[in-house]
Amino acid sequence: MQSEKLTQLLIEQTRQVINRVENLKNYDLNTLTWKENKTSWSILECLEHLNLYGDFYLPEIESKIKNANTKNDVEFKSGFLGNYFAKSMLPKEKLNKMKTFKDKNPLNAKLDKSVIEKFINQQIKLLELLNQSRNVSLNKVRIETSISSLIKLKLGDTFQFFINHIIRHLKQIDSIQTEIKNT
């Protein structure tokens, strides 16, 4: 698809993400830390998990964009692996459990509302990077994944993967809110 179309889509998705999470600020700490059972995540734990990913990816993306010497491409073509990762992140009809890497597991960390603030700040940063990416090639700039530095994805795929991952966990937060209502 066209790079510009992709960028606009991602910016719009990020706007919706910000609005969804701004809403969470209205809830009290009890609701935000409620867990269905000992190993399932609370709303804040979901957001903290996303923050941990942001801590890795945002500086990495920022530095690769800064050091890029490519110009923007009109067309973006998803890479095989990148496309697979991005699609696998999307929430399915029935939300399936995925394994979480140990260093990205927020379970039982001491969490408060500052987690929400941090998340929103990361989204603003992401917007900044999406805007900057208009000046470089979404195809040629490659980002190391948190899984392994040997696995690199195209910038366009990384953005999609990163945002789909956020959307996945926002759906999880929806489910948690529904469960809270039902108890």
Place this chain on the structure above:
Amino acid sequence: MKELVELSEKTITIERNEFLKVKGNIDTNLYYVKSGSLRVFVLDDCEEQVIRFGYKENLIVSLDSFLSGKPSEFFIQAIKKTVIKIITKIQIDNFLKSETNRVLWTKILENLVLQQMEREIDILTNSPKERYQRVLKRSPQLFQEIPLRHIANYLRMSAETLSRLKKS
């Protein structure tokens, strides 16, 4: 302006702190505020700088994006729950097919240019007291609709300074 607003076929509500648009969005809509209030701001190296406010019966638009069709720098965020009527660029283009309407539109744009020039002078005015007085004189309504801390940002001063100026 009434004729323009009547074109709208879509009304939306945005909750407090929600973004109507973010930096990088292309936005060619014209927004009419039915109730509530919003702020239009840019990010200057991580600092928010308010460009303009919108409250009831105001028209709000990302004019850069509207005119050029390009991505806009502006963030538009609701200060409180806000109800907005949306008028699209296509609706406006159709509206402008008649001569009478074009005259009306020109008047609106001329008014906007004059407002921008006033604003330019605001920003270049050194004395905080004078900046405050210019805006107070021009838009007293602002102080009823918008919280002081946002007005302080718009006036490029601290909230404490603005408080002090209001009291004196």
